[in-house]
Every structure is written in structure tokens, then in C-alpha cells.
Amino acid sequence: QLLGERRQPRSFWTFEYYQAFFDVDTQQVLERIKGSVTPLPGKNFVRHRLRNNPDLYGPFWICATLAFALAVSGNLSHLTEKGAAPAYRYSPQFHNVTIAATLIYCYAWLVPLALWGFLRWRQSPSTFTLLETVCVYGYSLSAYIPAAVLWLIPAAWLQWLLLAVAALLSAAVLALTFWPLVRANGRATALAVVATVVSLHALLAVGC
Amino acid sequence: FAGLADVSISEDIPVEGEITVPVGSHSPDEDYSTLDEPVRDTIMRDLKAVGKKFVHVMYPKKSSALLRDWDLWGPLVLCVSLALMLQGGSADSKDDGGPQFAEVFVIIWFGAVVITLNSKLLGGTISFFQSLCVLGYCVLPLTVAMLVCRLVLLAGSGTVSFIIRLIVVVAMFAWSTLASTAFLADSQPPNRKALVVYPIFLFYFVISWMILTFTPQ
Numbered sequence: 102q103l104l105g106e107r108r109q110p111r112s113f114w115t116f117e118y119y120q121a122f123f124d125v126d127t128q129q130v131l132e133r134i135k136g137s138v139t140p141l142p143g144k145n146f147v148r149h150r151l152r153n154n155p156d157l158y159g160p161f162w163i164c165a166t167l168a169f170a171l172a173v174s175g176n177l178s179h180l181t182e183k184g185a186a187p188a189y190r191y192s193p194q195f196h197n198v199t200i201a202a203t204l205i206y207c208y209a210w211l212v213p214l215a216l217w218g219f220l221r222w223r224q225s226p227s228t229f230t231l232l233e234t235v236c237v238y239g240y241s242l243s244a245y246i247p248a249a250v251l252w253l254i255p256a257a258w259l260q261w262l263l264l265a266v267a268a269l270l271s272a273a274v275l276a277l278t279f280w281p282l283v284r285a286n287g288r289a290t291a292l293a294v295v296a297t298v299v300s301l302h303a304l305l306a307v308g309c
Numbered sequence: 310f311a312g313l314a315d316v317s318i319s320e321d322i323p324v325e326g327e328i329t330v331p332v333g334s335h336s337p338d339e340d341y342s343t344l345d346e347p348v349r350d351t352i353m354r355d356l357k358a359v360g361k362k363f364v365h366v367m368y369p370k371k372s373s374a375l376l377r378d379w380d381l382w383g384p385l386v387l388c389v390s391l392a393l394m395l396q397g398g399s400a401d402s403k404d405d406g407g408p409q410f411a412e413v414f415v416i417i418w419f420g421a422v423v424i425t426l427n428s429k430l431l432g433g434t435i436s437f438f439q440s441l442c443v444l445g446y447c448v449l450p451l452t453v454a455m456l457v458c459r460l461v462l463l464a465g466s467g468t469v470s471f472i473i474r475l476i477v478v479v480a481m482f483a484w485s486t487l488a489s490t491a492f493l494a495d496s497q498p499p500n501r502k503a504l505v506v507y508p509i510f511l512f513y514f515v516i517s518w519m520i521l522t523f524t525p526q
Contacts, residue, residue: 126500158431162508169515176522199412 130159134243136274160239164209167242168202170249175201177253205242213238241271272299359383366446366488379438384445387452388417391516394455395523413519420512421445428493428505435496444509447489451513454481455520466524474521482517486510 213235248267252260359382392413425440433440458474489509494502 127503128500130504158427158504162427162511165508166511169511169518173518 130156133159133240134163136240156236157239160209160235160242163239163243163246164205165202167246167249168205170246171201171205174249174252209239209242210235237274241274244271244274268299272296355380355382359386362442362446363449366449377439379436379442381438381442381445384421384442384448387445387448388414391417391448391452391455394452394459395519416515416519417445417448420515424508424512427508428497431501431504432498433493433496433505435493440493443489443492444512447485447492447513448516450481450484450488451478451516451520454478454517455523458520458523462523478517478521482513485513489513 244267248263251263358378358380362380362383392410395413396410421441421444424444425437428435428440429437454477457477461470461473461477464470486506486509490506493509494506497505
């Protein structure tokens, strides 16, 4: 009966409808972030961590942090690379923030939407809800934040290594999460989709 | 309650009394009618309220005065002055330089609205405008930092001035964050405080970043 009360569908236009998406504690958010960077084969992120309680806090603020981290560290690494040249004048390049933010938010919303639509179209036996997909993608982006911050160290090999590690971790988590769903469709499709999507994101990080 | 069933008022005692609620000695209209006072009084009252809130921000004690009587004059003045002071930096560059006036304005107000929505969605008990008011007023230390930075940049723009500016901006950023946390964190359930404080931290970090990277022409 307790669950029945909680799951009462509220109207789309009331405030309480959205409050249901933010029903997390600090501890839960931290654990979800940890879970998104440790790809363990036994534990599916959605079942294990989310437990039918997807939230929008994590994806939203992780995307915001990532956008700013990319803009700031891109700007600073630009400075450290070219600062030695005498003709260089520092400019904060504030428009990078807008561009980075737009790209990251589009990625974090449109790709899960596409993936969810694809799974529904194929009528897989058990699909995740749209919110859970968005949630998984948002949390998986958190692997890129330390990479963006550590990008400041001006050693090219380290930068590429960080990028590769972050991409691998988040791709592994995503693959493990969606594996049971797409098993019926053929592994090649699923892996191709995930790999393309994550490498696109890596390109974005490099571009900034 | 069984023993009270037979209590009744006898018929010959008249029941009388006042039905009207006694009002206070002065009618409410006289207190709150501000239409007849001189304009100077009206303006001075608002200015004093804004000034009192500035003092509250600089010495953050847990008082509810800031929360109860919210106003948005102070945040507007601070936002406009900060955006104006961030102008005039590398304005002749053909590539993108510092943030434009509109960008600063939008970032501050949109960021404040988003943080307020976030804290309300997480179950906070503070109202929308009260939270906007607090976040706006706590931009004051950063505006002071911007003023100091501009003065320091007038003297020179070498490494020493950068270190001075860095220290000032970091100190004011910490002050802003602590001041706004002191006001806002109490309205949250205890296991979600960090979730509310982190966006505030990010918001003031972005403003500090804009201040620190300001380079004059």
C-alpha cells in the first residue's frame, strides 16, 4: 500500500511531478557516481544502483560541471601551451562555455532518447524507462570530469591516456548496462552504437 | 462525558455578549498607508533595508531578517555593477574575449533561478524569491573583489598583480559561498545539504572565474 501511494501519477503541470525526480540523498548520489566509473560484470547499473528510483539531479549537475570544467581547462591548457610565445594575448574565450554546454546537454539528452527509441522500436522484452536511460548516461559522463581537470598537465601522452581511460570506463559501464537488453538484437549493433557514441564524446573533449 | 449530558442553561439568564472581534486601537489603514508620506521617506526606507541586508551578508549571522523581507533591488544593483565592471576588457579583439554584458546578466540570474529550483525540488522549505534574494545579495563579496581587481590592474598586470588578484578572488569566493550556505543550508533536510551546497559552489566558482580572467585592453 505504501508503494501504491508513492506511485500515484501526478499531473505533468504540477511541481510535485518533478519533485519525484529529485528524491535522492547525498549518499545515494555519491554511490551512483562511484558505480558509474566501476564497470563490474555482475552489477547492472540500473538494477543495482538506481533500483527504480532514477533521478535527474545527477545528470543535470554532472553535465553542468563537465561543461564548465571543459571550458576552463581548455582555456587554461591553451594558455600553458602557447603562453610562451611573445605575441600571445590571453583571452578568456568565454564563448567556449556556451558551445560546450550546448553540446554536452544535447548529447546527454538526445542520445539516450535515440537509444530508448531504438529499443522500443525493436520491442525488446524488457526495456528501461526513458528516465533511467538519461540517468545512466548522465552519470557515465562523470568519468570525464577528472579527465578534464587533469588535462591541465601539459604532457600530451598523459592527456591522451586520461581520455582513453575515461572513455573506456564509461563505455564499459554503458555496455554492461545495456547488454541484457540488446542481446536479442545482435551484439554487433549494440556495441557499435555504444562505441560510436562514446568516441563522439571523446572527440568533443579533444576539440575543447 | 456522560455527566455533562444534563447540563443546560436555565431560561431566565439572558445570554449576551459581544460578537464582534475587538480591533486594535488604530485601524490597519493608518499604519500601512504610505501614499501620503514624502517620497524621500519611501526611498530612504527601501535604501535602509538594502543597506541592512548588505551588512548581514558581510557578517553572516543566522538571522531571519534577510529571509523574511526579501527584495531584489540589491541583487539587481550588484549584478549590473558587476556586469559593467567586466566590460572594457579586450573589446577590440576579433575573436571572443571576455563575457558580454548580457552574458554576465543571464548567467547570474539564470544560475540563481536554476539553483533555487534545484533546492526546491530537493525538498527545501525556502520560498522562490527568498532564495533568489539571498543568492543575489551574496554576490556582494565578489563585486568587491572585482573592484579591487580593477584597481590592482590599473597599477600593473604582471605576476605580482595576478597573485594579489588570485588571493583576493579566492578569499571573496569563499566568503560568498559560506555566507549563502549559512542562509540556505538550514532549510534543507540534513542528508541533502551537500546536494544543495554544491551548485552554489559551482555558481560562485563560475563568477569568480569570470572575475579572475578579466584582462584589460
